[in-house]
Amino acid sequence: MKLLIIGGSRFVGRHMVAAAHARGDSVTLFNRGQSAPAPQAVEFRQGDRRGDLSPLAHGEWDAAIDTCGYLPGEVARMAQMLKGRVGCYLFISSLSVYASNATPNDEDSALGAIDDPDTTTVDARTYGPLKALCEAEVQRAFGGAALLLRPGLVVGPHDPTQRFTYWPARLARAAEGETVLAPGTPDAPLQFIDARDLAAFALHGLEAGLLGVFNVVSESGRWTFGDVLRACAAAAGVVVRFAWRDIADLQAQGIEPWSDMPLAVPATPDYQAFMRTDARRAAAAGLKTRPLAHTVADTLAWYRSLAPEQQVFDKAGLSSEREAAALAALGMA
Ligand SMILES: NC(=O)c1ccc[n+]([C@@H]2O[C@H](COP(=O)([O-])OP(=O)(O)OC[C@H]3O[C@@H](n4cnc5c(N)ncnc54)[C@H](OP(=O)(O)O)[C@@H]3O)[C@@H](O)[C@H]2O)c1
Incomplete structure (x- = not known):
């Protein structure tokens, strides 16, 4: 596959890059170049997703993997920029999107909401609801061609x-x-998910044409x-x-x-x-922990x-x- 990875140099994204290399996928990396140098084997496009996206103005990819989207406005801008040139937009979301953890959540559980969706402060109160709004922006731009992964604690x-x-x-x-x-x-x-298992599931999902929403965490219990x-x-x-x-x-x-x-x-x-999150959908789709x-x-x-x-x-x-x-x-x- 030909992949564009947004982020990709710190933790979750770094394991995505390693897994893609191991599979022989071609990788383009987009980030600011602050966290770590890009590996030599990737095409590196330097830029800040909160600023000028012109480094991404050309190119086509089978999929984009967005590992570092936290604000709906910035995710919307990225998704609109890539629309029509990317087959699938994979967004790394979070189990924090859910409104409550009083009972076990599955992918259809209610999502959290906030009164100030335009806030740029990402903290314990806003993180989950903002991730939910980011998901909505990906779906708005890519419709059914979106793969939304909601990891639990990544380790x-x-x-x-x-x-x-x-x-x-x-x-x-x-x-x-x-x-x-x-x-x-x-x-x-x-419950938690090894970042390498998350990466393997992401790439498997893209290869297999998975679409929609998946909780990505170890089996409950x-x-x-x-x-x-x-x-x-x-x-x-x-x-x-x-x-x-x-x-x-x-x-x-x-x-x-x-x-x-x-x-x-x-x-x-x-x-x-x-x-005790329900992760059976991902397990049935091929998640291995x-x-x-x-x-x-x-x-x-x-x-x-x-x-x-x-x-x-x-x-x-x-x-x-x-x-x-x-x-x-x-x-x-
Ligand atoms: N850790 C957990 O337990 C957990 C649980 C659930 C979900 N998640 C999700 O997993 C993801 C964490 O992934 P991570 O650890 O790889 O990432 P991260 O720390 O959020 O992001 C780091 C990557 O994004 C790049 N980046 C950051 N800001 C950027 C900007 N403004 N423009 C362009 N690139 C930028 C960084 O490179 P530069 O600094 O060089 O730009 C680096 O490659 C997040 O989406 C998080 O919500 C995490």
Whole structure:
């Protein structure tokens, strides 16, 4: 296939480029050239999607893969620019589009809305509804020739969010027999998608002519928090004692789910089914998710390959000092 990848140099898009190369697809990359240099084997068109799109004024592609659309206006401009010269517009959306997570969402669940759709602020309140509006703009321009992928938490090597990576790294610095603070209960369901599985499904979907909307995340009920932490301990080669504590008890110590304890979600009714999304449509269409042990081992290997000054958790996770203080306050030191 002849592919145009918008973004493509950081995380999700980077794995798209690698998967396309492995298949022998021809790739044109469009980004600002700030995140990382474009690989030599791709045609690079430098530009800012919020500014001048003229670098994309010529060319035809079987598909465009838009990995970095957050504002409906900018997605509309890109889709209109490419209309008629691209066979399919694949938009990387998010499970955050859904209005609620009180019950398990499928692709037909209600989408979130906001009062200020023209905002350019992308934050916890606006991110999901803006992604939903981006999807609508792709559909407006491309009609039925749109493939809208809604990934859950994306994990694996090169993840800049530090969320999933926190756990393999935390267990890798644990001493034998150490007590490790763990959020909630070990049987809490967890869902995520390895960025490489997302990329493989995207390319498979384009090749197979898939169109429409797909939740792209691991099968509901496949993994628990306990499974993930045990896999992390196994990858690190340590035996530890997990101190599972209620989310409310942790919050009483100033430790928040998701940000301080990555992957854990608030214990409120609206998050009850956040980790129980229905992904059967994608599975039936060919989504394959690799074993948990592979994702954990590869994420840990990537983390260990980073320069020491990059092996930090300043966006997600707990420092050793805060964890030790919390364990002491909870009587678990
Ligand atoms: N992480 C998750 O858990 C998660 C979950 C669900 C969905 N998603 C979705 O997955 C995608 C994340 O993909 P990612 O990690 O590859 O990307 P990203 O960090 O959103 O975007 C990075 C890529 O886009 C390029 N880019 C950023 N701003 C640009 C601009 N103004 N003009 C042109 N290019 C621009 C960057 O290159 P330059 O900086 O060089 O321009 C880089 O190649 C997003 O769409 C996100 O909504 C993520």
